[in-house]
Amino acid sequence: MIAMALACEPELLIADEPTTALDVTVQRKILLLLKSLQQRLGMSLLLISHDLNLVRRIAQRVCVMKAGEIVEQADCDTLFNAPRHPYSCELLHAEPEGEPLCRDTRETVLEVDHLRVEFQIGGGLFRRKEYLRAVDGISLSVQQGKTLGIVGESGSGKSTLGQAILRLLDSEGGIRFQGQALDGLNQKQLRPWRKQMQVVFQDPFGSLSPRMSVAQIISEGLEVHSQYDARQCDEQVIRALEEVGLDPDSRHRYPHEFSGGQRQRIAIARALVLKPALILLDEPTSALDRTVQKQVVALLRQLQEKYGLTYLFISHDLAVVRALAHDMIVIKDGQVVERGASHEVFENPQHPYTRELLAAAHPG
Template sequence: MNLIEIRDLSVAFSGQTVVRNLSLDVRPGECLALVGESGSGKSVTAHSILQLLPDAGTHTTGSVKYRGQELIGASAATLQKLRGNRIAMIFQEPMTSLNPLHSIEKQIGETLLLHKGLGGKAAQARILELLELVGIQKPRERLKAYPHQLSGGQRQRVMIAMALACEPELLIADEPTTALDVTVQRKILLLLKSLQERLGMSLLLISHDLNLVRSIAQRVCVMRAGEIVEQADCQTLFDAPRHPYSRLLLDAEPAGDALCSDERETVLQVNDLSVQFPLGGGLFRRKTYLRAVDGISLSVQRGKTLGIVGESGSGKSTLGQAILRLLDSTGSIRFQGEALDPLTPQQMRPWRKQ
């Protein structure tokens, strides 16, 4: 028996059809990739499995079955037993999925308590294990952290840990490495692949990254404009795609030329900029600090683009916020010759729109 069977699924929002007569199966223990450009209906299809689409203005027809059980029109109690337990999902943007008011430990712990009855030290031990699995550094120090205290990549890894908490039969991964830097993408993919093999878990991978798909998927469905235009095993699709759109996706490569490097006026000059965050300490303990940005100097010329790259947590976003004086920092920041570092928040306001 197939784990998931979708037959003639159509979804319309306010009369606009976004998924049309779609049929596919997810087999036990396999990785099925759903690929296509943005707006092709991939995420809507995935949300339909867990019935996560909004009720207002949504019209859904067809059938979605989990182990023979119909999910379209299923009761709220039935869906609650499945969501996060037998079928889990990793969403594209973790900041919209994580509760900003609750710590990481509490959010993962809620899943374990609801579906596994784990609490106290047993739950904490499982949470630490999950955080280590997804590559969170010093996981014990992160237990009490809130989402805003983590980088984008770290938040995504927490979402993956939460999805894996109950060892689901099906994991739906909606662009699971979008927020991750290239140095940890492979680690996450290998983790998902090893868990799939160890637990016999099925994986529905939604992506526009064909290289990612090629390294992990057994079968591929190509979507365009709400329809599946080609289904094939991974090797066949990459070696001999039949549909013109599949060939177009495989042939698509970014291209561009470097701009000329003539000297221009310096608009932004940053010298020896540093930002540090307190980690703890108090009356009887020495305060410790995390140096998130350490002595950065850079300049940006008018009409030029400066790229800042690095791993999640390396300080890229912190640097940008410090330049805007949204974070306390030391060092010199000059914009159009004006020193910004000594300005008060009120004095900074007119500069931020520039």
Template sequence: MSILEVKDLRVAFRQDGESVQAVKGVSFSVDRGETVALVGESGSGKSVTALSSVSLLPSSAEISGSITYDGQEMVGAEDKLLRKVRGNDISFIFQEPMTSLNPLHTLEKQLEESLALHQGIVGDAARARILELMAKVGIRDAESRLGAYPHQLSGGQRQRIMIAMALANKPDVLIADEPTTALDVTIQAQILELLADLKKTEDMGLLFITHDLGIVKRIADKVCVMKGGEIVEAGPVDQIFGNPQHEYTKTLLSARTVGAPDPVSQDAETITETENLKVWFPIQRGFFRKTVGHVKAVNDATISVRSGETLGIVGESGSGKTTLALAIMRLIASEGGITFNGQDVRSWSSRELRDLRKDMQIVFQDPFGSLSPRMTCEQIIAEGLGVHGNPDGRSERDLVAEVMEEVGLDPASMDRYPHEFSGGQRQRIAIARAMILRPKLVVLDEPTSALDMTVQVQIVDLLRNLQRKYGLAYLFISHDLHVVRAMSHKIMVMKAGDVVEQGEAEALFQNPQTDYTRDLLAAAPDL
């Protein structure tokens, strides 16, 4: 008998007096020791289907059909049963760890809470189990991290803590909703291997939600392809990948970031360069906050980026990629040389840097987190004009409309709010906000990691077109080596704050010089 069985599931949400269908008659099952993957675009109903399994949807949801766990009906179940099952028998790994982890509690307290609630494990036994879990999911020096808060970890490290919490009670069913989105390829490979091992040793059923078809091919036994709230095709993974029948499935499988950026002009000017850049964060302890050591986030990084050139920065989570970019933009303190547009900006004050800010912009990984929910699309994109001034005297609305068209957005939607756009559209808004000031350098910090494969291709094409049109210099931070290869002229590989290798992109991909780089490339499927 299946451990989790979904039959004719239908979910609708009440909005402005109307019923909006999110899931339309979905049926599938998950057996013990089996991995079932739900794939499809954002908004296809994947997460809503998963959340329905233990009634985690808001009160506005109208659910019909049947979901049984180990023979017990979950639709309409009493709260007592749901509390027993949630987090214990059925555990979740969510995509956004910062929205799931409590910012006011240490990692140890949050992990201990789950163990105490479901298994009654406290004290030294709980600490030992927590250290074991943290080591399993690849947290280095776990004991020193127990007192850390979520904001003190990198995105990938936070995701690993979420995975540790989900595995703490040895669930029968693990529902993983984009669990490797924020992870670099080596850790991603470790986590997938860990989940596969746990599935076998614990006889656990795994429902895996993802937009990364490379992961599906590696981990899944069965695949359900969702579109518009329906399963349009389902079957064994070899059958779906080898002989897809539905046009939408064929579109998903053919969506792969390919190509290369345009060559850089021989006389292109250098936009930014660093010399032996170093970022060390002090470790302070005791009542007087005495410095007892340093976290060496970046060590002796020397780079150079020209107009129209992309430097791809890759490495594990916590290796110093984002810290390096923030230091170059003078958003955090650093030591060493920083030159921007031919000027030494190391000692510039905040006031002196203000005029330079319009020439350096950043696009973040999570557009929903970096866009104000209380501002319209027009207000978000035009915000920089209010700070740095309007360069050509035209109305802000005209400038916003122009840049929206450039990034593939309909100017008629400029009065809408972020929650009214899809993930890909929100990322285009974030790109438009950066581009309206016509910068010379743009830091792209994991700009495609949370996007569907089809949307990833569109965003990469957009970024390459904008670079071609305006001669932009990019610092492109990503763990997705397919996207890095398609975007970058040069590659820098970082590990634990050190630059272990850098060079021309194709030369590095074809002939990596260090073991770490070779491990990174080997961990990326079908590179």
């Protein structure tokens, strides 16, 4: 994308959210590349971003917009050190913060033992088959009401691990959920367990069907897994929307009528309506700005406290992981390179790769 933009040797490069949804190490590489190209080609750069860390590292002057208007503009140091407008102050203090909820529980909801996932990447009729091992012997366990953070850069195997745990991908190894071994079950035998394991995906725009109303999206699982009639389904949809802070009267609208943060709340309501024990959160805040991220993290904490939910939280955003996860594992090339209580990993990382991730997230 950057190469295409530079093909005509422009005097101005407009970078519209160039690092959104990228992990911290890739973000740093893209940032260094943009700065290098700007200096070498002598071009101007207009950076559009909700990532204030990125803005601070690359911009000389900053404009803050709200509702289509510029509410403040100043040089970078002045704005970050002495913002004047209340909205600028809100943005600067929108970092997800706080600690995971304290829970005293001994019941293990999920156990994974030496899980392996392979994808065929080569071979044919007369050639030897070649395989890529995306998940290489990972073991983990999660207790009821707690959050396990799964951290790693793009391509490390985080999402593949999550999908394999939910039996959405074929795998080898043991998966035990609420005391039941899932790895040997066929799809028919798995069906009663599906409602207990739900997922919220990264993209709040692509994960909701544009052809379905919010009510249809949220009630879809109820039609499969419950015996509710139409009136009861509607009552459950209303209750789920209230739980995530959305107006139930909006349930007949369509996804394109909502903001990104509201769409992600709809996705959370869809997972919540089946009253699951475990929710896989696959990068649920990476496409959202910091103020909305903070709101979504607060919502997830609130729901966890109220219902004793267990979360598998996949993310490359270390600030969000620190605010939500009790324990965490760090994955590189399909293997766990570090594990432990979140606060211990953040304060005293042991593996060089973990230290690299933390350094990329907090430069200087």
